Amino acid sequence: MRKLLFILTILLAINAAFAQENKAVKPGEKFIYAASYNMSGLMTQLAQVTMETETVKTSKNTLLHLSCQATTFSKWDTFFKIRDIYESYVNPITLKPSLYKRDIFEGSYFKKEKYIFKNGGSTIESTMNKKHTETKKTFSVGGTTQDVVSILYKLRTVDFNTFKPGQIKSFVVVFDEKEMAVSAKFMGKETVSAGNLGKKECYKISIGAKTKALKGTDKNIIWLTADAAKVPALIKFSIPVGTGQLTLSNASGL
Amino acid sequence: MRKLFIVLAVIFAILGIVFAVLPLGTLALLPIGLGFIFGFIALIKSDINQKNIPKWILIVSGLTLIVVIGKQTLIKDEVAKDVQFEQKKIESKKEDMKDLEGLE
Numbered sequence: 001m002r003k004l005l006f007i008l009t010i011l012l013a014i015n016a017a018f019a020q021e022n023k024a025v026k027p028g029e030k031f032i033y034a035a036s037y038n039m040s041g042l043m044t045q046l047a048q049v050t051m052e053t054e055t056v057k058t059s060k061n062t063l064l065h066l067s068c069q070a071t072t073f074s075k076w077d078t079f080f081k082i083r084d085i086y087e088s089y090v091n092p093i094t095l096k097p098s099l100y101k102r103d104i105f106e107g108s109y110f111k112k113e114k115y116i117f118k119n120g121g122s123t124i125e126s127t128m129n130k131k132h133t134e135t136k137k138t139f140s141v142g143g144t145t146q147d148v149v150s151i152l153y154k155l156r157t158v159d160f161n162t163f164k165p166g167q168i169k170s171f172v173v174v175f176d177e178k179e180m181a182v183s184a185k186f187m188g189k190e191t192v193s194a195g196n197l198g199k200k201e202c203y204k205i206s207i208g209a210k211t212k213a214l215k216g217t218d219k220n221i222i223w224l225t226a227d228a229a230k231v232p233a234l235i236k237f238s239i240p241v242g243t244g245q246l247t248l249s250n251a252s253g254l
Numbered sequence: 255m256r257k258l259f260i261v262l263a264v265i266f267a268i269l270g271i272v273f274a275v276l277p278l279g280t281l282a283l284l285p286i287g288l289g290f291i292f293g294f295i296a297l298i299k300s301d302i303n304q305k306n307i308p309k310w311i312l313i314v315s316g317l318t319l320i321v322v323i324g325k326q327t328l329i330k331d332e333v334a335k336d337v338q339f340e341q342k343k344i345e346s347k348k349e350d351m352k353d354l355e356g357l358e
Binding site: 077 | 343
Protein backbone atom coordinates (compact mmCIF):
# COMPACT_ATOMS: atom_id res chain seq x y z
CA MET A 1 0.00 0.00 0.00
CA ARG A 2 2.84 2.34 0.95
CA LYS A 3 4.60 1.50 -2.30
CA LEU A 4 1.44 2.25 -4.26
CA LEU A 5 1.07 5.61 -2.49
CA PHE A 6 4.74 6.38 -3.20
CA ILE A 7 4.33 5.57 -6.90
CA LEU A 8 1.14 7.66 -7.09
CA THR A 9 2.92 10.60 -5.40
CA ILE A 10 5.82 10.32 -7.85
CA LEU A 11 3.40 10.18 -10.79
CA LEU A 12 1.49 13.23 -9.53
CA ALA A 13 4.76 15.12 -9.00
CA ILE A 14 5.90 14.29 -12.55
CA ASN A 15 2.50 15.33 -13.89
CA ALA A 16 2.69 18.64 -12.00
CA ALA A 17 6.23 19.26 -13.22
CA PHE A 18 5.22 18.79 -16.84
CA ALA A 19 1.81 20.47 -16.54
CA GLN A 20 3.29 23.70 -17.91
CA GLU A 21 4.70 21.96 -20.97
CA ASN A 22 3.38 23.30 -24.20
CA LYS A 23 0.66 21.20 -25.76
CA ALA A 24 -1.47 24.09 -27.03
CA VAL A 25 0.90 26.13 -29.19
CA LYS A 26 1.84 24.57 -32.51
CA PRO A 27 4.01 25.78 -35.40
CA GLY A 28 2.08 27.09 -38.41
CA GLU A 29 -0.63 28.83 -36.41
CA LYS A 30 -1.93 32.09 -37.80
CA PHE A 31 -4.47 34.22 -35.96
CA ILE A 32 -5.73 37.41 -37.56
CA TYR A 33 -7.43 40.06 -35.43
CA ALA A 34 -9.16 43.35 -36.11
CA ALA A 35 -7.93 45.91 -33.62
CA SER A 36 -10.48 48.54 -32.62
CA TYR A 37 -10.02 51.63 -30.55
CA ASN A 38 -12.71 53.33 -28.52
CA MET A 39 -13.33 56.80 -29.92
CA SER A 40 -16.06 58.74 -28.11
CA GLY A 41 -17.78 55.50 -27.12
CA LEU A 42 -17.69 54.02 -30.62
CA MET A 43 -15.30 51.21 -31.54
CA THR A 44 -13.36 52.24 -34.64
CA GLN A 45 -11.33 49.62 -36.49
CA LEU A 46 -7.76 50.82 -36.82
CA ALA A 47 -5.42 47.96 -37.54
CA GLN A 48 -4.90 44.30 -38.25
CA VAL A 49 -2.98 42.25 -35.72
CA THR A 50 -1.45 38.98 -36.89
CA MET A 51 -0.09 36.36 -34.50
CA GLU A 52 2.00 33.68 -36.17
CA THR A 53 4.12 30.72 -35.14
CA GLU A 54 6.75 28.87 -37.14
CA THR A 55 9.55 26.42 -36.53
CA VAL A 56 13.05 27.83 -36.89
CA LYS A 57 16.08 25.59 -37.08
CA THR A 58 19.58 26.66 -36.16
CA SER A 59 22.64 24.42 -36.57
CA LYS A 60 22.11 22.87 -33.11
CA ASN A 61 18.59 23.66 -32.04
CA THR A 62 14.96 23.84 -33.05
CA LEU A 63 13.04 26.86 -31.85
CA LEU A 64 9.54 28.22 -32.17
CA HIS A 65 9.30 31.70 -33.64
CA LEU A 66 6.37 33.65 -32.20
CA SER A 67 5.45 36.91 -33.84
CA CYS A 68 2.80 39.53 -33.27
CA GLN A 69 2.46 42.14 -35.95
CA ALA A 70 0.25 45.24 -35.96
CA THR A 71 -0.45 47.00 -39.25
CA THR A 72 -2.88 49.88 -39.74
CA PHE A 73 -5.60 49.41 -42.34
CA SER A 74 -4.64 51.15 -45.60
CA LYS A 75 -7.29 53.87 -45.09
CA TRP A 76 -5.38 54.99 -41.96
CA ASP A 77 -1.84 54.80 -43.41
CA THR A 78 -1.94 58.39 -44.75
CA PHE A 79 -2.99 59.77 -41.36
CA PHE A 80 -1.21 57.51 -38.88
CA LYS A 81 0.86 54.57 -40.07
CA ILE A 82 1.62 51.74 -37.67
CA ARG A 83 4.02 48.89 -38.42
CA ASP A 84 4.82 47.17 -35.12
CA ILE A 85 6.44 43.77 -34.72
CA TYR A 86 6.92 41.92 -31.46
CA GLU A 87 8.85 38.66 -31.80
CA SER A 88 10.17 35.92 -29.59
CA TYR A 89 12.18 32.78 -30.30
CA VAL A 90 11.32 30.17 -27.71
CA ASN A 91 11.91 26.56 -26.78
CA PRO A 92 8.96 24.71 -28.42
CA ILE A 93 8.31 22.63 -25.29
CA THR A 94 8.87 25.00 -22.38
CA LEU A 95 8.26 28.27 -24.28
CA LYS A 96 11.33 29.70 -22.55
CA PRO A 97 12.63 32.63 -24.60
CA SER A 98 16.07 32.84 -26.21
CA LEU A 99 15.60 36.04 -28.17
CA TYR A 100 13.00 38.80 -27.97
CA LYS A 101 12.61 41.68 -30.38
CA ARG A 102 10.36 44.70 -30.52
CA ASP A 103 10.31 46.96 -33.55
CA ILE A 104 7.91 49.87 -33.28
CA PHE A 105 7.02 52.28 -36.04
CA GLU A 106 4.06 54.51 -35.16
CA GLY A 107 3.68 57.70 -37.18
CA SER A 108 6.98 59.48 -36.68
CA TYR A 109 7.91 57.50 -33.54
CA PHE A 110 10.15 54.47 -33.74
CA LYS A 111 11.88 52.26 -31.24
CA LYS A 112 13.79 49.00 -31.46
CA GLU A 113 14.50 46.66 -28.61
CA LYS A 114 16.33 43.33 -28.51
CA TYR A 115 16.85 40.97 -25.59
CA ILE A 116 19.22 38.03 -25.84
CA PHE A 117 18.56 35.59 -23.00
CA LYS A 118 21.80 34.06 -21.73
CA ASN A 119 22.86 31.74 -18.89
CA GLY A 120 19.64 29.74 -19.05
CA GLY A 121 17.53 32.88 -19.22
CA SER A 122 18.91 34.51 -16.07
CA THR A 123 20.91 37.19 -17.90
CA ILE A 124 19.62 39.51 -20.57
CA GLU A 125 21.76 41.40 -23.04
CA SER A 126 19.59 44.29 -24.10
CA THR A 127 20.02 46.57 -27.09
CA MET A 128 17.74 49.58 -27.34
CA ASN A 129 17.52 51.85 -30.35
CA LYS A 130 15.56 55.04 -29.85
CA LYS A 131 15.85 58.42 -31.55
CA HIS A 132 18.88 57.19 -33.56
CA THR A 133 20.74 56.36 -30.31
CA GLU A 134 21.75 52.81 -29.48
CA THR A 135 22.19 51.78 -25.85
CA LYS A 136 23.37 48.42 -24.57
CA LYS A 137 22.78 46.98 -21.15
CA THR A 138 23.20 43.62 -19.41
CA PHE A 139 20.98 42.78 -16.47
CA SER A 140 19.90 39.78 -14.42
CA VAL A 141 16.40 38.36 -14.26
CA GLY A 142 14.74 35.37 -12.64
CA GLY A 143 15.09 32.03 -14.37
CA THR A 144 11.36 31.88 -15.13
CA THR A 145 11.06 35.40 -16.54
CA GLN A 146 9.27 35.61 -19.89
CA ASP A 147 9.04 38.36 -22.48
CA VAL A 148 5.72 39.97 -23.41
CA VAL A 149 5.24 37.81 -26.50
CA SER A 150 6.03 34.41 -25.01
CA ILE A 151 3.86 35.17 -21.97
CA LEU A 152 0.82 35.42 -24.26
CA TYR A 153 1.58 31.94 -25.55
CA LYS A 154 2.58 30.64 -22.11
CA LEU A 155 -0.88 31.58 -20.89
CA ARG A 156 -2.29 29.08 -23.38
CA THR A 157 -0.42 26.23 -21.67
CA VAL A 158 -2.17 26.81 -18.34
CA ASP A 159 -4.83 24.23 -17.51
CA PHE A 160 -7.69 26.58 -16.58
CA ASN A 161 -10.05 23.59 -16.36
CA THR A 162 -8.74 22.97 -12.86
CA PHE A 163 -9.13 26.63 -11.83
CA LYS A 164 -11.91 28.07 -9.70
CA PRO A 165 -13.24 31.59 -10.45
CA GLY A 166 -10.96 34.12 -8.77
CA GLN A 167 -7.95 31.80 -8.78
CA ILE A 168 -4.73 33.51 -9.88
CA LYS A 169 -1.70 32.27 -11.80
CA SER A 170 1.39 34.46 -11.50
CA PHE A 171 4.14 35.12 -14.02
CA VAL A 172 7.18 37.36 -14.23
CA VAL A 173 7.62 39.43 -17.36
CA VAL A 174 10.46 41.65 -18.55
CA PHE A 175 9.40 44.78 -20.41
CA ASP A 176 11.32 48.01 -21.04
CA GLU A 177 14.31 46.44 -19.25
CA LYS A 178 12.31 45.99 -16.06
CA GLU A 179 10.92 42.85 -14.47
CA MET A 180 7.34 42.92 -13.26
CA ALA A 181 4.85 40.50 -11.79
CA VAL A 182 1.90 39.68 -14.00
CA SER A 183 -1.19 37.92 -12.76
CA ALA A 184 -3.76 35.96 -14.72
CA LYS A 185 -7.04 35.74 -12.84
CA PHE A 186 -9.54 33.13 -13.97
CA MET A 187 -12.96 34.78 -14.03
CA GLY A 188 -15.06 31.87 -15.26
CA LYS A 189 -16.36 30.83 -18.65
CA GLU A 190 -18.19 32.87 -21.29
CA THR A 191 -19.28 32.24 -24.86
CA VAL A 192 -17.87 34.73 -27.35
CA SER A 193 -17.61 34.98 -31.12
CA ALA A 194 -14.29 33.59 -32.40
CA GLY A 195 -14.26 34.62 -36.08
CA ASN A 196 -14.20 31.66 -38.47
CA LEU A 197 -14.33 29.27 -35.50
CA GLY A 198 -17.86 30.43 -34.71
CA LYS A 199 -19.20 30.97 -31.22
CA LYS A 200 -16.93 29.36 -28.66
CA GLU A 201 -17.03 28.76 -24.94
CA CYS A 202 -14.01 30.57 -23.52
CA TYR A 203 -12.00 30.96 -20.37
CA LYS A 204 -12.23 34.58 -19.24
CA ILE A 205 -8.85 35.67 -17.91
CA SER A 206 -8.14 39.05 -16.34
CA ILE A 207 -4.56 40.23 -16.74
CA GLY A 208 -3.10 42.42 -14.03
CA ALA A 209 0.33 44.00 -13.75
CA LYS A 210 1.92 46.75 -11.72
CA THR A 211 2.77 48.89 -14.71
CA LYS A 212 1.64 52.18 -16.17
CA ALA A 213 1.07 50.41 -19.50
CA LEU A 214 -2.15 48.78 -18.23
CA LYS A 215 -5.01 50.60 -16.50
CA GLY A 216 -7.82 49.59 -14.19
CA THR A 217 -8.78 46.39 -12.41
CA ASP A 218 -10.25 43.58 -14.51
CA LYS A 219 -10.20 45.84 -17.56
CA ASN A 220 -7.54 43.91 -19.46
CA ILE A 221 -9.19 40.65 -20.33
CA ILE A 222 -8.39 37.74 -22.62
CA TRP A 223 -10.94 35.15 -23.68
CA LEU A 224 -9.22 31.83 -24.52
CA THR A 225 -11.25 29.13 -26.21
CA ALA A 226 -12.00 26.39 -23.67
CA ASP A 227 -10.46 23.65 -25.79
CA ALA A 228 -7.00 22.14 -26.30
CA ALA A 229 -5.78 24.97 -28.56
CA LYS A 230 -6.86 27.79 -26.19
CA VAL A 231 -7.03 30.33 -29.00
CA PRO A 232 -7.28 33.96 -27.86
CA ALA A 233 -10.72 34.79 -29.26
CA LEU A 234 -11.12 38.26 -27.83
CA ILE A 235 -8.75 40.64 -26.07
CA LYS A 236 -9.97 43.78 -24.33
CA PHE A 237 -7.41 46.29 -23.16
CA SER A 238 -7.32 49.48 -21.15
CA ILE A 239 -4.19 51.59 -21.58
CA PRO A 240 -3.42 55.20 -20.51
CA VAL A 241 -4.57 56.60 -23.86
CA GLY A 242 -7.88 54.75 -23.95
CA THR A 243 -9.56 51.40 -24.39
CA GLY A 244 -9.87 48.99 -27.25
CA GLN A 245 -10.20 45.40 -28.31
CA LEU A 246 -8.80 42.73 -30.61
CA THR A 247 -11.44 40.57 -32.23
CA LEU A 248 -10.43 37.30 -33.84
CA SER A 249 -11.43 37.24 -37.48
CA ASN A 250 -9.50 34.22 -38.75
CA ALA A 251 -7.65 31.35 -37.12
CA SER A 252 -5.73 28.77 -39.14
CA GLY A 253 -3.08 26.10 -38.66
CA LEU A 254 -4.63 24.69 -35.49
CA MET B 255 -33.39 80.52 -30.79
CA ARG B 256 -34.04 79.31 -34.37
CA LYS B 257 -30.78 80.93 -35.49
CA LEU B 258 -28.83 79.11 -32.74
CA PHE B 259 -30.21 75.74 -33.84
CA ILE B 260 -29.39 76.55 -37.48
CA VAL B 261 -25.81 77.49 -36.53
CA LEU B 262 -25.40 74.30 -34.46
CA ALA B 263 -26.95 72.20 -37.24
CA VAL B 264 -24.56 73.74 -39.82
CA ILE B 265 -21.52 73.15 -37.57
CA PHE B 266 -22.41 69.48 -36.99
CA ALA B 267 -23.32 68.93 -40.65
CA ILE B 268 -19.86 70.25 -41.67
CA LEU B 269 -18.21 68.11 -38.97
CA GLY B 270 -20.18 65.14 -40.31
CA ILE B 271 -18.81 65.76 -43.83
CA VAL B 272 -15.23 66.06 -42.47
CA PHE B 273 -15.62 62.84 -40.43
CA ALA B 274 -17.15 61.07 -43.43
CA VAL B 275 -14.16 61.99 -45.60
CA LEU B 276 -11.68 60.91 -42.89
CA PRO B 277 -11.42 57.16 -42.14
CA LEU B 278 -13.29 57.51 -38.84
CA GLY B 279 -15.96 54.96 -39.70
CA THR B 280 -19.09 55.02 -37.59
CA LEU B 281 -17.72 57.87 -35.49
CA ALA B 282 -19.07 60.18 -38.23
CA LEU B 283 -22.58 59.17 -37.17
CA LEU B 284 -22.19 61.29 -34.04
CA PRO B 285 -21.99 64.75 -35.71
CA ILE B 286 -24.42 63.64 -38.42
CA GLY B 287 -26.96 62.64 -35.79
CA LEU B 288 -26.54 65.93 -33.95
CA GLY B 289 -26.82 67.81 -37.27
CA PHE B 290 -30.10 65.98 -37.91
CA ILE B 291 -31.47 66.76 -34.43
CA PHE B 292 -30.60 70.49 -34.53
CA GLY B 293 -31.71 70.75 -38.18
CA PHE B 294 -35.05 69.15 -37.33
CA ILE B 295 -35.57 71.46 -34.31
CA ALA B 296 -34.69 74.46 -36.53
CA LEU B 297 -37.22 73.20 -39.12
CA ILE B 298 -40.00 72.99 -36.50
CA LYS B 299 -39.16 76.44 -35.14
CA SER B 300 -39.16 78.01 -38.65
CA ASP B 301 -42.12 79.70 -40.31
CA ILE B 302 -43.38 78.21 -43.59
CA ASN B 303 -41.37 80.72 -45.70
CA GLN B 304 -38.17 80.16 -43.57
CA LYS B 305 -37.89 76.37 -43.88
CA ASN B 306 -35.41 76.40 -46.78
CA ILE B 307 -32.12 76.45 -44.78
CA PRO B 308 -33.11 73.70 -42.25
CA LYS B 309 -34.35 71.59 -45.17
CA TRP B 310 -30.96 71.87 -46.92
CA ILE B 311 -29.15 71.03 -43.69
CA LEU B 312 -31.28 67.88 -43.37
CA ILE B 313 -30.65 66.94 -47.02
CA VAL B 314 -26.87 67.39 -46.60
CA SER B 315 -26.88 65.40 -43.34
CA GLY B 316 -28.95 62.68 -45.04
CA LEU B 317 -26.50 62.47 -47.97
CA THR B 318 -23.52 62.33 -45.58
CA LEU B 319 -25.27 59.53 -43.67
CA ILE B 320 -25.69 57.55 -46.94
CA VAL B 321 -21.98 58.07 -47.73
CA VAL B 322 -20.91 56.86 -44.26
CA ILE B 323 -23.17 53.78 -44.35
CA GLY B 324 -22.00 53.06 -47.93
CA LYS B 325 -18.35 53.33 -46.93
CA GLN B 326 -18.91 51.06 -43.92
CA THR B 327 -20.73 48.36 -45.87
CA LEU B 328 -18.99 48.46 -49.26
CA ILE B 329 -15.35 49.27 -48.45
CA LYS B 330 -13.55 46.42 -46.69
CA ASP B 331 -10.85 47.12 -44.12
CA GLU B 332 -7.66 45.95 -45.79
CA VAL B 333 -3.97 46.09 -45.10
CA ALA B 334 -1.85 47.49 -47.93
CA LYS B 335 1.00 45.39 -49.29
CA ASP B 336 4.09 47.04 -47.87
CA VAL B 337 7.16 45.86 -49.80
CA GLN B 338 9.56 47.89 -47.65
CA PHE B 339 8.11 46.39 -44.47
CA GLU B 340 8.28 42.84 -45.85
CA GLN B 341 11.93 43.38 -46.85
CA LYS B 342 12.68 44.71 -43.37
CA LYS B 343 11.18 41.54 -41.87
CA ILE B 344 13.35 39.29 -44.08
CA GLU B 345 16.51 41.19 -43.13
CA SER B 346 15.53 41.14 -39.45
CA LYS B 347 15.10 37.36 -39.58
CA LYS B 348 18.59 36.92 -41.05
CA GLU B 349 19.97 39.00 -38.19
CA ASP B 350 17.99 36.90 -35.67
CA MET B 351 19.51 33.70 -37.04
CA LYS B 352 23.00 35.12 -36.47
CA ASP B 353 22.09 35.98 -32.85
CA LEU B 354 20.55 32.55 -32.26
CA GLU B 355 23.57 30.72 -33.71
CA GLY B 356 25.77 32.81 -31.43
CA LEU B 357 23.77 31.66 -28.41
CA GLU B 358 24.75 28.01 -28.69
